[in-house]
Amino acid sequence: xxxxxxRANEATVPVLHCVSxxxxxxxxxxxxxxxxxxxRKPYLYLAFRWSGFEVHYGSAPADVxxxxxxxxxxxxxxxxxAPYHASFSEAMRRRYGKVLAxxxxxxxxxxxxxxRFTLMDPSGNAIIFIQRDEPEDLEYxxxxxxxxxxxxxxxxxxxxxxxxxxxQAFRALKSALxxxxxxxxxxxxxxxxxxxxxxxxxxxxxSGPWLAQLRGLEISGQPALELHAAWRExxxxxxxxxxxLAGQS
Numbered sequence: 001x002x003x004x005x006x007r008a009n010e011a012t013v014p015v016l017h018c019v020s021x022x023x024x025x026x027x028x029x030x031x032x033x034x035x036x037x038x039x040r041k042p043y044l045y046l047a048f049r050w051s052g053f054e055v056h057y058g059s060a061p062a063d064v065x066x067x068x069x070x071x072x073x074x075x076x077x078x079x080x081x082a083p084y085h086a087s088f089s090e091a092m093r094r095r096y097g098k099v100l101a102x103x104x105x106x107x108x109x110x111x112x113x114x115x116r117f118t119l120m121d122p123s124g125n126a127i128i129f130i131q132r133d134e135p136e137d138l139e140y141x142x143x144x145x146x147x148x149x150x151x152x153x154x155x156x157x158x159x160x161x162x163x164x165x166x167x168q169a170f171r172a173l174k175s176a177l178x179x180x181x182x183x184x185x186x187x188x189x190x191x192x193x194x195x196x197x198x199x200x201x202x203x204x205x206x207s208g209p210w211l212a213q214l215r216g217l218e219i220s221g222q223p224a225l226e227l228h229a230a231w232r233e234x235x236x237x238x239x240x241x242x243x244x245l246a247g248q249s
Contacts, residue, residue, distance in 0.1 A: 014074035016125045017060035018044060023122035024057055027105045030095035031088050031119075055127065066104055066124035069164075073126035081129050085110040085117050102202050108160070109198065116161055126164055138162060149184050149192045152176035156195060170199040177210075186217050193217075 018024050021044055025035060028048045036054070037047035046057040053076055064071055078084060088107055089099045100106040108118045115134035119127040138158050142151035152172055159169035173196045181189060193214040200207040 013054045013056055015056045015058050016072050016074065016121070017064055017123055018046060018057035019060045019064060019066050019071075019123040021046060021057075023105075027122055028055075031091045057123075060123060064123070066122065069104070069120060069124045069126070071124035073128060076127060076129045077132050078129055079132060081115060081117055081131050082110065082112075084129050088119065102204065106202075114161065118161075118164060128164075148180040149176055149188050152180070153192060153195055156199070160199070166199050166203050170196065170203060170205065173199065190214060190217055 021040060024046060025038065028050075029035060031050070033048040033050040033055075035047070036049050037045065037056075039045045044057070044059040048055050048057075055074065060071065076084075085107070089110075092099045092107065101109065104120055104124060105122045106120050108120075110117050115131040117129055119129070121127065140155065140158060142153075142155035142158075146154055152175075156169035156172050159165045159172065173192060177189075177192060177196065181192075184192070193210050196210045197207045197214070199205075200210065
């Protein structure tokens with residue numbers, strides 16, 4: 001006899017638009033996903049599994065433009081995002097020789113303590129991995145307890161990580177460097193320049209002016225504690241900050 005009650009064991013599987021079956025299969029297999037279903041005719045349908053979640057794909061409408069990165073997306077709720085980011089980054093290094101950080105497909109950078117990151121697939125879909133205990137309250141515009149460049153970086157973090165708006169985050173940092181750069185310490189300026197360089201490269205802007213400014217910074221007796229804080233916060237651009245610090249010694 002069939003059960004008639006409702007049991008709390010449902011599973012939702014996203015079905016995203018796919019512009020290129022070949023590119024999509026190649027990307028997910030490169031990341032270590034299992035291809036559980038693959039059909040090209042009479043209609044397109046692809047299914048992938050990794051760990052305990054699945055992502056499926058169907059044909060995209062003719063007017064979908066992956067470059068706009070507005071195709072669609074889904075959320076993947078996890079206990080901790082860091083191991084997922086590390087696994088996908090390592091898979092990219094094995095397959096592509098580098099972590100894909102710009103264009104499509106790509107993975108957004110992860111900094112220690114972050115609660116989310118995004119995989120952008122070849123069709124412009126955003127697969128966002130979110131830590132289950134992520135703070136619910138966000139202070140758009142930057143935390144009130146902060147000021148100057150630190151407040152703008154906090155706002156840029158929210159724009160980049162929570163709104164997936166790297167262009168707006170980049171504009172906010174550029175504006176803050178003009179308004180607060182002259183009054184900031186070398187360490188504060190170095191952190192903000194690293195963030196600006198990262199976002200410029202991600203969205204295809206020229207990073208040369210900010211690279212030149214970073215290379216031209218001088219410590220002028222900055223406390224060691226502040227420099228170590230800059231090192232920790234630099235995240236994905238620790239190498240650039242390391243080069244800058246080495247040049248000051």
